[in-house]
């Protein structure tokens with residue numbers, strides 16, 4: 504029984520393939536340039552391939568700021584691609600696990616967002632992801648959509664790797680301290696997806712629908728950076744002397760982001776017994792792996 508992992512070279516896809524194979528799953532890894540989710544014929548051919556029992560879509564257009572200028576492409580990948588996958592899965596009678604984002608919310612809520620809270624994206628990326636979610640719900644009952652947040656992994660570009668690179672080269676850094684969210688290690692999210700895959704494989708009970716999964720606890724980008732430097736400083740020489748806290752207004756970017764996009768993860772715990780660990784613990788493990796790989 505085969506799992507198609509789409510977006511296999513991305514942060515999450517890479518962890519899914521590595522950990523999935525370690526757990527004994529037969530993984531078929533697909534990504535650009537050989538496989539393009541925006542080509543409905545390619546999608547259909549792969550989904551209908553022999554022995555496929557599940558598709559996990561970890562691919563996406565993820566450039567939040569660039570999306571403001573590339574709306575068509577963001578919608579093509581995140582909305583249309585999701586819809587081609589869902590209709591092919593419906594025809595082939597197999598389920599789809601899909602990943603979405605905290606950026607479907609506007610950040611106006613003063614408490615962590617639940618799955619049933621109304622979406623109201625502030626930017627093109629969030630809008631394209633929200634529309635992708637809707638298409639999947641319309642086309643395929645047997646779906647799991649997991650919204651996650653502030654994702655980082657050992658493979659690919661992300662905030663953690665950028666901070667470490669900058670902290671090695673600069674004495675001063677300014678990081679935004681008025682946006683709150685939940686840093687999530689891609690390895691932990693991959694494990695959660697594989698846990699549900701294992702249950703599916705054994706014919707266990709699955710309640711289809713939308714779930715939240717992110718690291719436990721919320722922080723700001725500045726708080727996240729502080730912890731990155733504290734942990735990285737144990738393994739690596741840093742040049743950084745001062746980490747300044749600034750406001751969103753002091754760091755203008757193209758896309759507007761939610762001020763508070765923490766996610767409530769109680770539903771995935773109730774339905775699947777999956778509980779995320781504290782974000783600081785997962786970050787420590789990732790940094791140790793990242794920096795020990797260098798030496």
Ligand SMILES: NC(=O)c1ccc[n+]([C@@H]2O[C@H](COP(=O)([O-])OP(=O)(O)OC[C@H]3O[C@@H](n4cnc5c(N)ncnc54)[C@H](OP(=O)(O)O)[C@@H]3O)[C@@H](O)[C@H]2O)c1
Nearest residue numbers: 510512513514515539540562563565602604651652653654
């Ligand atoms: N990163 C975050 O902070 C974050 C936060 C919340 C939710 N998420 C969601 O989590 C999921 C995984 O994110 P990630 O950070 O692992 O993403 P990522 O590292 O950007 O990886 C996405 C992968 O999808 C591939 N891809 C893009 N367009 C494609 C297409 N048309 N056909 C096939 N593959 C395509 C990319 O290839 P190229 O690199 O060649 O474009 C890349 O390998 C996504 O659904 C994302 O929206 C991410």
